[in-house]
Amino acid sequence: MKNNFINFIAREWLFLLSLCGLLFTSYHLSAFPLFSQADLVPIFLLFALFVVIKGLENSHLFLQVSSFLEKSKFLPQKLLFISFFLSMLISIDVAIITLLPIVLSLKIKQREKLVILVALTSHIGAALTPFGTPQNLFIYSYYSLNTYEFIKIIAPFSFAMLALFFIVSLFIKTTSIRKKEELIANINKPLAYIYLTLFLTVVLIILHILPLNLLPWILLFIFFFDIKSFKVDYLLLFTFIIFIGLTANIKQMLGTTIEHPTHIFILSSFLSQFISNVPTTLILNKFTSQYEALLWGTNVGGFGSIIAAMANLITYKIYISHNDSKNTKSFILQFIAYGYAAFIAGYILYFLIM
Known part of the structure; x- marks a missing residue:
């Protein structure tokens, strides 16, 4: 029992820390934050x-794809450009939720470095488009920017960092460690086709091409068709909700005006x-x-700590769900x-370019 409790704290420290922050700020303000529909839709x-990706994982599609990738040349570079353009x-x-289960199915040396490369590259690809990250979308909308102006501002960051990451990828040597006699589970093609269709549908809903009211019907279908896909990381979702509440509290506690660009960055x-x-x-x-x-500032600030961006938190949680606790500390470091x-x-680039 004691070991289980310690393991829970070690794995879910971010959830517990966020919860403490929410409770402390709510106590300071003498009120809990209210959540709107706009807060909870994301x-x-x-x-x-998560549910659809779990279904694809259960169909053994990711194992088949990873087995194919292990045999291909220039794997780090391929993953670099795939993650860049996919996140864009x-x-x-x-992009991260889609790619990381595939990368984590690889049986190769330096797999952790590939996970990190995909996660970091997804930041710079997503930075290039107004809808690539939540903060981009908000800045694009709040300041009424046009697409050309937006891309012109952030393109030097994205492409300079892509060139840097490409150079780093050349030093990542991947060698398969899968045993020759090791069998790969056969893909369940009907299940894979169903979940690929559902995945595409959810992506189109996220991009506002299909209506949001389709989503409950998709989840209801999966619930009766394949309830095993509902075994996802619910604490991660609760952590996001806590972050939203913590943000609302901090907004109430701060108040000032800052206009110097360097100070804002x-x-x-x-x-x-x-x-x-x-x-x-x-x-x-x-x-x-x-x-x-x-x-x-917010795109450069996405690098660094585990909580610097929601994408970092997703990366961390997906990694620990696929690995034992022995490797977690090394990965975090x-x-x-x-x-x-x-x-x-990113800092050097900002002061050189802006």
Whole structure:
């Protein structure tokens, strides 16, 4: 019992820390935050995405894809460009939730470095489009930017970081460690086709091409058709809800105006390390008109700590759900080290370019 409790704290420390933050700020304000429909819709979409991805995983599609990738040349470079363009087209969270189970099914040396490469590259691909990340969408909408202006501001960051990550990928040597006699589970083709169709449908709903009211019907169908796919990380979803409440509380507690671009860049990038870049955007937009610095700061600020971006948290949770606790500490240290290296590179780029 004691070991189970310690293991729970070790795995879910971020959930517990966030909950403490929410309770403390709510006590300070003498009120709990109220959640609107707009707050909870993204959580509902993430839940549907988790369920569909779990279904694809259960069909053994990811095992087949990973087995194919293990035999291909230039694997780090392929994953680099796939994650860059996929996150640019379907958003960072969807790209990471889609790609990481495939990467984690690989039986190769330096797999952890590939996980980190995919996660970090997804940041810079998603940064390039207004809908690639939640903070981008909010800045794009709040400041009434046009698409050309938006891309012009952030393109130097995305492409310079892509070139840097490409150079890093050349030093990642992947060798298959799968035993020749090891059998790969046969893919359940009917199940895979059904979940691929459902995955595409959920993505189209996320992109506002299909209506949101289709989502309950999809989940109801999966519930009766394949309830095993509902075995997803519910604590991760609750952590997101807590973050939303914590953001609302912090917004009430702060109040000032900041107009110097460098101050906004530094403040947004560093604040992201502690409360994530989406809450940082929601807080700071009320106090500044410097959208270029805010856009750069929140995207650079997505690198670094586990909680600097929701995508980092998703990466961490997906990784620990596929690995035993022995590897978790090593992965976290590597993820933070590479993340802060990218964070510093982003800082250098900002002061060179902007």
